Amino acid sequence: MRKLTRKKWKDPGIVMVILLSLIALIVWIWWPTDTYLAGISLAGWAMFVCFFIWLALTVAYVVWMEKLEKKEVE
Amino acid sequence: MQIMETIILAIYLIIMTGIGIWFAKQAHSSEGDYWTAGGKINSFVGSFAFFAAVASSSSLMGAVGSGVALGVPFLLAYGFGAVAIPSFAMFLISGQIRRTGVKTLPEFFKHRYGKSVQIVAAILVVLSMTFYMIPQLTASGLIGSYVLGIDYVTAVIILGLGFTLYAALGGMWAITYTDLIQGAVMVIGMFVLAIIILMDHGGAGSLIQDALAVDPQFGSITQPWMSYFGLFIAFLWFGVVSPSAVMRNFAARDAKTARRSALGACFLYVTVFIFGFVIASAGASLGIADTLNNQDMIFISVIEHYMPALLAGIMLAGLLAAIMSSADAMLLAVAAGIAHDIYKEHINKDASEKTVTRLGLAVMILASIVGIIFAIDPPQLIAVMVGWVSGAMLSAFGFPLVLGLWWKRANTPGALAGMVGGTVTFIIMALLPFALVSEHLVSAPVSAILTVVVSLMTAPPSEAKQQEVDHYHMNLDA
Numbered sequence: 001m002r003k004l005t006r007k008k009w010k011d012p013g014i015v016m017v018i019l020l021s022l023i024a025l026i027v028w029i030w031w032p033t034d035t036y037l038a039g040i041s042l043a044g045w046a047m048f049v050c051f052f053i054w055l056a057l058t059v060a061y062v063v064w065m066e067k068l069e070k071k072e073v074e
Numbered sequence: 075m076q077i078m079e080t081i082i083l084a085i086y087l088i089i090m091t092g093i094g095i096w097f098a099k100q101a102h103s104s105e106g107d108y109w110t111a112g113g114k115i116n117s118f119v120g121s122f123a124f125f126a127a128v129a130s131s132s133s134l135m136g137a138v139g140s141g142v143a144l145g146v147p148f149l150l151a152y153g154f155g156a157v158a159i160p161s162f163a164m165f166l167i168s169g170q171i172r173r174t175g176v177k178t179l180p181e182f183f184k185h186r187y188g189k190s191v192q193i194v195a196a197i198l199v200v201l202s203m204t205f206y207m208i209p210q211l212t213a214s215g216l217i218g219s220y221v222l223g224i225d226y227v228t229a230v231i232i233l234g235l236g237f238t239l240y241a242a243l244g245g246m247w248a249i250t251y252t253d254l255i256q257g258a259v260m261v262i263g264m265f266v267l268a269i270i271i272l273m274d275h276g277g278a279g280s281l282i283q284d285a286l287a288v289d290p291q292f293g294s295i296t297q298p299w300m301s302y303f304g305l306f307i308a309f310l311w312f313g314v315v316s317p318s319a320v321m322r323n324f325a326a327r328d329a330k331t332a333r334r335s336a337l338g339a340c341f342l343y344v345t346v347f348i349f350g351f352v353i354a355s356a357g358a359s360l361g362i363a364d365t366l367n368n369q370d371m372i373f374i375s376v377i378e379h380y381m382p383a384l385l386a387g388i389m390l391a392g393l394l395a396a397i398m399s400s401a402d403a404m405l406l407a408v409a410a411g412i413a414h415d416i417y418k419e420h421i422n423k424d425a426s427e428k429t430v431t432r433l434g435l436a437v438m439i440l441a442s443i444v445g446i447i448f449a450i451d452p453p454q455l456i457a458v459m460v461g462w463v464s465g466a467m468l469s470a471f472g473f474p475l476v477l478g479l480w481w482k483r484a485n486t487p488g489a490l491a492g493m494v495g496g497t498v499t500f501i502i503m504a505l506l507p508f509a510l511v512s513e514h515l516v517s518a519p520v521s522a523i524l525t526v527v528v529s530l531m532t533a534p535p536s537e538a539k540q541q542e543v544d545h546y547h548m549n550l551d552a
Contacts, residue, residue: 008480008547013165020158020165024310027154028303033295038279039286040293043302044147047154048351051344058161058340062333069330 012064016057023053079221082387083394090395091240093255117331119254120323121338126257127319128159128312128339131396132213134260134346136456139370141354142363143455145294146285149354151302152457153347155309160320160339163313168324168332170479170546177325179317179471180415186478186539187486193420194493198470199317200411200441202463203404207445209459210401211237212452216371217394220378226367227450233398234446238438241402241409256399259392261342264349267389270380271356278352285358292358297510304512305457308464314475315467317407356380370456408441409434458511462504465514469496473522477529482543488529496521 008014027050032042137156141149176182180199184192211230214237218229275281285292295302313320324332357363357372360379366372373393377386413434418425425433452459473496474489499520503513534540 011169011547013169016165017162020162024154024306028299028306031299036293038282038293040282041147041295043295044150044293047147047150047306050154051157051347054158054161055340055344058164058337061161061165062337065333066330 012061012068016061020054020057023050076221076223076383076387078383079387079390082384083221083391086388086391086395087398090255090399117334117338120327120331120335121342122257122261123254124160124320124323124335124339125261125342126254126396127323128316129156129257129260129343129346130210130400130460131256131260131393132209132400132456133460134264134350135213135216135373135393136209136370136458136460137347137350138354138357138373138376140455140457141350142289142292142357142372143369145291145296146351146354146358147293147295147302148297148305148457149347149350151305152309153343153350155306156312157340157343157347158310159313159343160336162310163320164324164333164336166476167314167321167479168336169329171321171324172329172332173546173548174479175325177322179315179321179475180411182321182475182478183489186543187474187489189420191474191486191489191493193416194490195471196411196415198467198493198497200408200437202467202470203317203407203411204441204444205448205466206404206460206463207234207401207441208448208452209456209463210397210404211442211445211449212368212370212456212459214394214397214401215449216368217374217390217397220371220374221390221394230446230449234442234449237398237401238405238442240398241405241438242435256392256396257342259388260396261346263385263389263392264346264353266385267377267381268349268352271352271376274380275356275359281352281355281359285355287359288361289358289363292355298512300509300512300515304465304509304515305461307518308461308468308511308514311468311472312464315464315471317467368452405438405441409438412437454510461511462513465511465517466497466500469500469514469517469521472496472518473525477522477525479543479546481529482540483529483534484525485529485532485535487532488525488527491528492521492525495524 027043027046030043030046032046035042037045133156137149137152140152171182174182174185176185180192180195183195211234214233215226215230218224218233219226222229224232272278272281275284282293323335327335353373353376356379357376360372360375362375363369363372366375374390377389381389413430417433418430422429454462470493474484474492477484477492478489496517499517500513503516535543
């Protein structure tokens with residue numbers, strides 16, 4: 001077994017899947033359909049904001065993996 | 075007939091075919107994979123290739139149509155899942171897929187579970203790809219009928235047969251390479267269109283107000299919670315369960331480029347859905363949604379209303395060409411699934427190349443006829459049909475795949491039970507009156523439970539196989 005072997009559950013991918021699921025869960029439980037912002041339901045805006053959160057999570061994952069790879073090389 | 079658009083369409087299609095053939099020759103000469111292209115593809119080009127392989131133009135057209143027909147939150151729910159397609163697939167399966175070394179879904183099933191699961195998977199891929207032809211044909215029929223000035227049914231039949239001919243002549247390479255260009259044309263086209271719209275309405279705020287003035291329901295949640303949630307789940311999982319596009323990206327490239335390409339594809343998705351939001355608002359502000367025979371037509375109406383004829387022609391040509399390449403890739407997947415994966419591999423191993431090709435062609439024609447018949451009177455909005463395909467694939471493949479990668483105890487009977495059980499449940503749910511695009515909210519968990527329970531009730535996989543699964547998670551090369 002290699003020294004750098006990580007447990008399955010510490011895999012950055014799984015951490016990100018859990019984060020993504022938690023954020024999505026908040027939106028789906030909250031689901032503020034009757035509050036409106038600029039004429040559009042807040043539930044719609046919440047989903048819209050998540051576009052950017054998904055992008056941020058992806059950036060974080062890419063950076064994280066590249067850092068891990070760098071460490072492994074060192 | 076729109077003369078300018080027709081001319082541009084013709085020129086565009088000829089150029090695309092030419093480029094396809096040129097690239098095909100390059101690819102064959104070096105035997106390089108489409109995704110690696112001899113290892114020269116960088117993250118920038120890779121992002122467009124990844125994006126174009128997953129986002130069919132018909133679905134973008136459908137997303138806008140659904141945003142106008144069912145209110146913009148429906149489009150946003152679509153984007154909520156779709157933007158995460160590249161990322162979710164990357165988080166959940168990329169490193170593991172990379173270490174298995176497989177490039178397509180049926181290939182993975184054969185590698186992990188054996189022949190029986192591969193055959194069932196191939197059959198299900200064929201069925202889902204045949205159904206996926208319907209939204210493609212609907213979208214192309216709408217564009218064709220508008221541009222050529224013929225009625226919708228004739229356009230669907232002519233284009234459907236045209237797709238088959240093109241697929242039979244061109245083969246896979248000609249198609250996949252042009253996907254890169256289609257992806258770029260779509261993103262840039264939607265960007266230009268969104269800018270024109272925003273300038274015309276004097277900004278995003280007033281655009282939304284204009285839309286609301288015509289359709290007060292535009293910003294409202296018009297469907298049950300389940301429909302939005304179902305749409306989100308269906309698209310979130312699309313990258314994981316789509317037969318090959320995503321796997322190819324992760325399997326073939328070096329890990330760093332593959333990840334950066336997925337990030338780029340995620341960024342492209344964000345931009346496209348922002349533009350889609352703007353286009354749908356413009357569509358609603360036109361106030362013509364109720365006068366159209368098919369509300370998916372709204373995207374075309376917006377293009378024609380806001381863009382000058384030349385740009386509109388390029389945009390429509392790009393749309394149609396992109397749909398054509400997606401439809402052809404599907405037809406080829408169907409043909410390969412039956413003629414190669416099932417017939418040649420399991421029924422008649424000695425079949426000659428000629429027989430396999432002929433069978434493939436016959437299957438292709440059959441699949442397009444089935445597609446045409448359904449597309450003549452499309453059962454639903456394009457977005458809903460695409461959601462169904464994704465939901466069905468999730469119900470069939472999602473858990474046998476993910477559990478196969480992450481849980482070494484998953485075995486062949488479990489995977490078979492999950493696949494067949496998930497699919498059957500999906501079909502039953504689809505036949506029952508249920509909230510739009512939410513069938514898989516029942517059938518996917520059924521598939522998961524069956525995969526786990528049947529695996530636990532039957533003998534575990536061999537020690538060697540279990541070690542192999544452990545090996546998927548061993549190092550950092552993801």
